[in-house]
Amino acid sequence: MDDRGLFCYIGTKGRTQPWRNPAEAGWVAATRSSECPAIDSGRVSDLTGRHPCTSFTANLPNSWWRVDLGAERLFRPTRYTLRHSNLPGNEDYRLQSWRLEGSADGSASWRTLDEHTNEPNAIPARADAMATFAVAPERAFPARRFRVLMTGPSPNGIHQLLLSGLELYGSLQQ
DSSP states (O other), X not given: OOSSSHHHHHHTTTTTSOOOOHHHHTSSEEEESOOOSSSOOXXXXXXXXXXXXXXXXXXXXXXXXXXXXXXXOEEEEEEEEEEOOSOTTOGGXXXXXXXXXXXXXXXXXXXXXXXXXXXXXXXXXXXXXXXXXXXXXXXXXXXXXEEEEEOSOOTTSOOOOBOOEEEEEEEEEO
């Protein structure tokens, strides 16, 4: 992850302080749809972290990761970056079908910002792989909550959403 995105900006208090993970500091709230009951799923706060890790949901259809910026912030995204798990051998768990969604009011009213379907090479097949995607101008809007929703299985047929990072780029509206 680089130092130009929203979570880096929030995590450095507007580039005035040393980096802190904004979810761990309580400046944003990160959640995911499920935990794996048999093994450690990793920390939910890793979604807004700077370093590769292994964090994932249970193997359930429509798995998701979400971040809430709080009532005082709205953000209009133009691009976003997703980072895959850092475990070698998990490359076939990468996303190939998903939607980036936003909610302006913080409710369950989600709108699609970007969508990918059956694109096995959208994120490179290696541990720690990252890829950046554009949000079409006609789909962009200021939102408080953002969700990465897995809409189909990974290349190995699993619905477990491995995600070790999300970064958003665009304009903050406070």
